[in-house]
Amino acid sequence: MKKPKFDRPTFNEEVYAITRLIPKGRVSTYGAIAAAIEQTNRARMVGQALHICPAGTPAHRVVNRSGILTGKLFFGGNRMQELLEDEGVEVQDDRVVNFKTLFWSPLEEL
DNA sequence: CCCCTGACGGGCG
DNA sequence: TCGCCCGCCAGGG
Numbered sequence: 189m190k191k192p193k194f195d196r197p198t199f200n201e202e203v204y205a206i207t208r209l210i211p212k213g214r215v216s217t218y219g220a221i222a223a224a225i226e227q228t229n230r231a232r233m234v235g236q237a238l239h240i241c242p243a244g245t246p247a248h249r250v251v252n253r254s255g256i257l258t259g260k261l262f263f264g265g266n267r268m269q270e271l272l273e274d275e276g277v278e279v280q281d282d283r284v285v286n287f288k289t290l291f292w293s294p295l296e297e298l
Numbered sequence: 299c300c301c302c303t304g305a306c307g308g309g310c311g
Numbered sequence: 312t313c314g315c316c317c318g319c320c321a322g323g324g
Binding site: 229236237258 | 307
């Protein structure tokens, strides 16, 4: 009884819930979301969850720790970048410009 | 059971 | 920030 079973369905819902809280024009990271639901070493699972996220989930606002749009390939073409730019987030070379200031932490700003 | 893969992250130089 | 190595962990072959 060391490790609590990994409840994929619940985990995914938690991820989507946090993701939906990311303000328009701001971005967050896989690790920050994982930390917010107390699953610090499961940043990768956050990625898996967003890969199959339901419509309406602003997954484009989630990037990696360097501000790189690691998931753009799953949006097709430049879709992820366009979605961000439509919200006023500047992107250059698959990376969020001013990432440090646009970063939104579910733990500190919630 | 072994091995590899991956929308990741921390530490180091 | 970049590159590199390594730890992490669920899935799939």
